[in-house]
Amino acid sequence: MHAVAGHGPTESHSTGESHSVRLYLLVWGWLFVLSACSYLVDFFHLQGALRWSLILLFMIVKAGLIVAVFMHLAWERLALIYAILVPPVAILIFVVIMAAEADYTLLTRIAFFGGP
Numbered sequence: 070m071h072a073v074a075g076h077g078p079t080e081s082h083s084t085g086e087s088h089s090v091r092l093y094l095l096v097w098g099w100l101f102v103l104s105a106c107s108y109l110v111d112f113f114h115l116q117g118a119l120r121w122s123l124i125l126l127f128m129i130v131k132a133g134l135i136v137a138v139f140m141h142l143a144w145e146r147l148a149l150i151y152a153i154l155v156p157p158v159a160i161l162i163f164v165v166i167m168a169a170e171a172d173y174t175l176l177t178r179i180a181f182f183g184g185p
Contacts, residue, residue: 088138096138103127103134 107127110120137143142150 092138096134099134100131103131 104127107124110123110127115123136153142153
């Protein structure tokens with residue numbers, strides 16, 4: 070009985086389970102840069118929609134990096150990725166729909182009950 074090269078017990082278990090320190094340091098570096106950019110939004114006193122869209126953008130990118138690398142989602146099966154990522158995306162879609170309906174509801178209330 071000969072073991073096939075590359076299919077031994079130690080080699081099959083180590084595939085995809087450990088990542089290089091370089092990858093972790095790179096992700097930590099990007100998290101630091103994105104956090105610094107988020108703080109710079111406040112430092113430069115940006116206001117309104119630009120401020121909130123930048124803060125949310127940096128937050129989503131940081132969350133994506135954390136989930137992909139530290140939770141090993143980048144190396145998981147597609148079904149697990151869908152199980153973790155689809156519900157938050159669906160909630161975001163529902164929030165956008167509710168925000169659009171809020172304007173309609175406000176205008177309807179103003180039309181029937183008078184101005185503020």
